[in-house]
Amino acid sequence: MTAPAPDRKHPQAKKKQAPNERRSAASSLNAVAGFISRVLSKPQTDYLVILTVTVLLVGLGLTMVLSSSMVTSRSSGGTVFTEFSRQSLIVLVGLVSMWFTMRIRPQTIRRLSRLLVIVAFALLVAVLIPGIGVGAEEVGSNSWIRIGSVGIQPSEVAKLALAVWGSASIAKRLHQSKDMRVVLGPTLGLGAMMLLAVLLQKDLGMMMSVGIVLLALAFFAGVNARLFYAMLAAVGVIGLAATIEQAYRSARFTTWIETLLLNFKDGSTQGAAYQSHQGILSLSDGGLTGLGLGQSRAKWFYLPEATNDFIFAVVGEELGFLGAMAVVVLFALLGWFGIRTALAHTDPFMRTLAATLTLGVVVQAFFNMGYVVGLWPMTGVQLPLISAGGSSAVITLMSLGLLANCARHEPAAVSSMQHEGRPLVDRLLFLPEPQIVIAGTERRVERRNTTHRYGDPVTRQRGTAGRTSQDVRKDRDRLAESKRRNGTETMERGYDGRRRSALPQARKPRSNYGRSLHSDHFHRPDSRRH
Structure with a gap:
């Protein structure tokens, strides 16, 4: 006889495996959630994440500037690395500025x-x-x-x-x-x-x-x-x-509506909506995974400002939807951990500074990406750390340096670095050990060092000769008057005089070097021989 099929012999085998699989999946999710919770609870997490996101955005920005500027750099008479070299030098200046801002004390x-x-x-x-x-x-x-x-x-x-x-x-x-x-x-x-x-x-x-x-x-x-x-x-x-x-600015509203609805009118794609239309085409050509790094077709003089305002379209074309979402996630992480840094402080200056710097960078980034995909009207705002630019790159890196400085001076991070030591990145960058920032310290120091002059308190008792109070003086005068009336004042003076006369006379100390140390005739001991 042949053995029966396993499924027929145990019809409930699959039903018993399903709860076990659900429990294992739930335990896996709990393990991942526990790991994330432990990482987020570490004192230096905000600081290290902000630095990591900044480095990733800088690296991605330089890569995309090199890819998007090859054609224009070559056509202007230089090499394919001309624009990239210029941007690399600017980023280097920005990184040095960021290092300086990370070293400055919050009080400074x-x-x-x-x-x-x-x-x-x-x-x-x-x-x-x-x-x-x-x-x-x-x-x-x-x-x-x-x-x-x-x-x-x-x-x-x-x-x-x-x-x-x-x-x-x-x-x-x-x-x-x-x-x-x-x-x-x-x-x-x-x-x-x-x-x-x-x-x-x-x-x-x-x-x-x-x-x-x-x-x-x-x-x-x-x-x-x-x-x-x-x-x-x-x-x-x-x-x-x-x-x-301005007439050219008012046309941006019409272009925005056409881009948002993906309904471009005849002739507008060659006029006011040309740049937005080319940006949408670049994003759609990228698909899920993109055409490949350096394979953009829009940068061949189809997409204006491919290295500046519309570089996010080149990112979507070459790296696809996944690459574009990676940029979105990086800026979202920067915003989240920047706000976490602000909430971790008790000093109002550090809280306001961290939150303001975070929103200043992140909102600008999402505004740039938003008008590239048609969510709102187009303005000349660059994508921070990704677009090619001079002052924008340096100021953004300085802002992120100040934000990282705020993260270094979180109370928990300061305590961790003082007890466990600075992280490796701080030792490599020769950053000093942070000091705790107490809320209101500057105000207390200012009040402590300010001289205030007030009038005498109403309860102060004025004394005679600068020391004796009025009550003590009155008591002393009443006692003296009482002694005078009773005739005891003369007796006390006579008793004091007799008592002092009975005491032995104190001998005056003599110097070994003559009659007096301050006399005009200063004699040494050997002068007595003469």
């Missing part, structure tokens, strides 16, 4: 904030002077100052300066008053002047970036929802007015 950052904002505002004013500000012929806005071959964009410096000075100003005034008008007044005033200066440069993209920093400062300062929405509406109205003023 607060002290330098005023100088930084003065320099930034002076640059914003200088770029408006005819002959100094350049760039209108290239990008349509006078937003650059060129010194030889080096270009500086003052609005990028202003964005960082506003974040640092605004955080210091808000933290200082939070200890003085709970009125938001007092706390936010100077910050809003300076931010409005910076927005006006950037608006006069006709740089709508950078005005939006500065506006993001200003809104972040107001939000994390604890402003109420009504005032925050009013500020948001004011920035939106200013941006809308600036857009309608």
